[in-house]
Amino acid sequence: MAETxxxxxxxxxxxxxxxxxxxxxxxxxIEALSGANLQIRKGEFICLIGASxxxxxxxxxxxAGFEQPTAGEALMWGKPITEPxxxxxxxxxxxxxxxxxxxxxxIAFGPKSQGRSTGEVKDICDRFIEMVGLQxxxxxxxxxxxxxxxxxxxxxxxxxxxxxxxxxxxxxxxLDAMTRERLQDELLEIWERTKLTxxxxxxxxxxxxxxxxxxxxxxxxxxRIDSDNRLTLPRPRDVASPEFNEIRRDLSARLHSHxxxxxx
Amino acid sequence: MVDVTSSAPAADExxxxxxxxxxxxxARDFALAMIVPGLLLLLWYVATTQRWTRLIPTPxxxxxxxxxxxxxxxxxxxxxxxxxxxxxxSMSRVYGGFLLAAMVALPLGLLIGRIPLAxxxxxxxxxxxxPIPVTAWLPLSMILFGLGAKSAFSLVFLGAFYPILLNxxxxxxxxxxxxxxxxxMLGCRGNAQFxxxxxxxxxxxxxxxxxxxxxxxxxxIVVGEMxxxxxxxxxxxxxxxxxxxxELVICGMIVIxxxxxxxxxxxxMIGNHLLRWSPTHHG
Numbered sequence: 137m138a139e140t141x142x143x144x145x146x147x148x149x150x151x152x153x154x155x156x157x158x159x160x161x162x163x164x165x166i167e168a169l170s171g172a173n174l175q176i177r178k179g180e181f182i183c184l185i186g187a188s189x190x191x192x193x194x195x196x197x198x199x200a201g202f203e204q205p206t207a208g209e210a211l212m213w214g215k216p217i218t219e220p221x222x223x224x225x226x227x228x229x230x231x232x233x234x235x236x237x238x239x240x241x242x243i244a245f246g247p248k249s250q251g252r253s254t255g256e257v258k259d260i261c262d263r264f265i266e267m268v269g270l271q272x273x274x275x276x277x278x279x280x281x282x283x284x285x286x287x288x289x290x291x292x293x294x295x296x297x298x299x300x301x302x303x304x305x306x307x308x309x310x311l312d313a314m315t316r317e318r319l320q321d322e323l324l325e326i327w328e329r330t331k332l333t334x335x336x337x338x339x340x341x342x343x344x345x346x347x348x349x350x351x352x353x354x355x356x357x358x359x360r361i362d363s364d365n366r367l368t369l370p371r372p373r374d375v376a377s378p379e380f381n382e383i384r385r386d387l388s389a390r391l392h393s394h395x396x397x398x399x400x
Numbered sequence: 401m402v403d404v405t406s407s408a409p410a411a412d413e414x415x416x417x418x419x420x421x422x423x424x425x426x427a428r429d430f431a432l433a434m435i436v437p438g439l440l441l442l443l444w445y446v447a448t449t450q451r452w453t454r455l456i457p458t459p460x461x462x463x464x465x466x467x468x469x470x471x472x473x474x475x476x477x478x479x480x481x482x483x484x485x486x487x488x489x490s491m492s493r494v495y496g497g498f499l500l501a502a503m504v505a506l507p508l509g510l511l512i513g514r515i516p517l518a519x520x521x522x523x524x525x526x527x528x529x530x531p532i533p534v535t536a537w538l539p540l541s542m543i544l545f546g547l548g549a550k551s552a553f554s555l556v557f558l559g560a561f562y563p564i565l566l567n568x569x570x571x572x573x574x575x576x577x578x579x580x581x582x583x584x585m586l587g588c589r590g591n592a593q594f595x596x597x598x599x600x601x602x603x604x605x606x607x608x609x610x611x612x613x614x615x616x617x618x619x620x621i622v623v624g625e626m627x628x629x630x631x632x633x634x635x636x637x638x639x640x641x642x643x644x645x646x647e648l649v650i651c652g653m654i655v656i657x658x659x660x661x662x663x664x665x666x667x668x669m670i671g672n673h674l675l676r677w678s679p680t681h682h683g
Binding site for chain 2: 200201202219220221222224225226228230232233234235236237238245246249250277278279293294297
């Protein structure tokens with residue numbers, strides 16, 4: 137594990153420059169994010185980790201274009217992110233599938249919005265339904281699926297739209313442990329195959345270490361980026377190995393030191 | 401392609417399936433549903449045959465009269481074999497008024513639910529008008545439209561209007577904000593979201609409004625037809641009372657009950673088909 141290099145490199149896919157975000161809750165001003173800096177290279181798998189209120193979801197929503205920074209700049213390929221768009225796909229914790237559309241039509245939603253032809257849409261859907269292994273459920277409605285299957289649909293929906301950057305907001309948080317592990321494996325496999333860039337928000341240290349190239353630790357009050365840790369552990373990673381545990385201990389200490397500071 | 405029902409739910413979160421004999425279950429449901437009406441019929445029978453009351457006819461007399469009302473050939477009076485005329489008159493007012501109400505209330509509801517300016521302009525007005533019961537409109541509608549079919553029609557319209565309007569507004573205003581975010585990150589933005597997100601998401605609520613509206617239309621028709629129209633089930637009931645023909649009153653009530661029920665079932669079947677995607681919408 138080493139701190140991220142700050143050497144000059146090609147244009148980053150995402151460049152977060154000194155970004156702050158404040159909300160007003162009635163009269164109370166809340167600093168969700170304060171002076172965050174983060175550069176993400178194409179093809180990287182980044183995990184944002186931290187206690188609730190550390191601004192990790194806010195940062196993700198700024199990258200998605202759902203929120204605008206109060207100060208600073210959020211750039212994609214050097215251009216400001218001003219609104220949500222198909223190049224940045226979001227996978228929500230509660231899936232946010234369209235309940236009135238079948239699995240196939242949920243996946244088709246993006247390509248149809250781009251004005252693809254019926255034939256193209258069909259091909260795209262077939263490909264991504266197969267990628268997430270839901271061939272048997274192509275014509276089922278979301279409420280007929282398990283949580284894990286719904287999240288597969290949500291992932292396929294974003295991939296079908298040719299997203300370069302996949303933003304995931306605690307996507308597996310609502311799933312049981314078994315399903316969660318299976319989806320982690322599947323996600324890594326898809327990531328390796330498609331060369332996507334993934335930003336994955338989680339509060340589970342183990343999940344972050346299992347998945348990420350870089351684990352970005354954030355801390356609350358005000359939300360800020362605390363440390364940026366590059367993991368060089370080869371994949372597939374063994375959660376029971378001593379190396380894995382060493383990293384976990386280290387990250388855990390970083391996370392908890394902030395809790396202690398905050399409580400004091 | 402695999403069909404939806406057979407490929408449904410996932411193994412790990414499968415909802416409990418119904419017992420293996422669906423026909424037996426249906427027969428049992430039907431038997432249970434018949435207990436209360438059966439008991440009431442028995443009470444009616446006993447009360448009239450034992451002469452507890454002489455004000456209402458026996459079930460047998462009523463049934464006989466119903467046959468005459470529908471097909472004639474028993475009493476052959478002014479009401480024999482006129483059921484279809486009255487039924488058609490009432491149905492045309494109910495469905496005409498209902499359709500007109502839907503045609504006005506749906507677009508208005510979509511406007512009020514989606515456009516803040518429309519909401520601020522129109523919502524207070526409708527909130528003020530809403531507490532006025534349909535029956536309170538009766539005298540005014542008689543003054544405006546005279547005694548007759550127009551008056552009945554306008555009351556049905558008013559009765560069906562509010563449930564459709566309010567449920568449409570509710571449905572359109574309460575779309576899960578996440579779905580807008582999901583649509584916009586998939587490249588569907590602005591006005592395109594109206595047809596692809598707002599309308600389908602509001603459909604269950606809109607449907608509830610239509611169903612309530614149609615129910616109220618049947619409810620109001622009797623009142624509406626008491627305003628001196630010559631035909632219609634409401635008119636039959638009122639004439640029956642004036643002429644002291646209680647069996648006619650009861651026959652009219654039964655017909656309204658049955659037709660209103662069937663009409664509701666049809667709307668519900670359409671709804672269940674259109675909303676088969678919705679886990680909460682099964683009637």
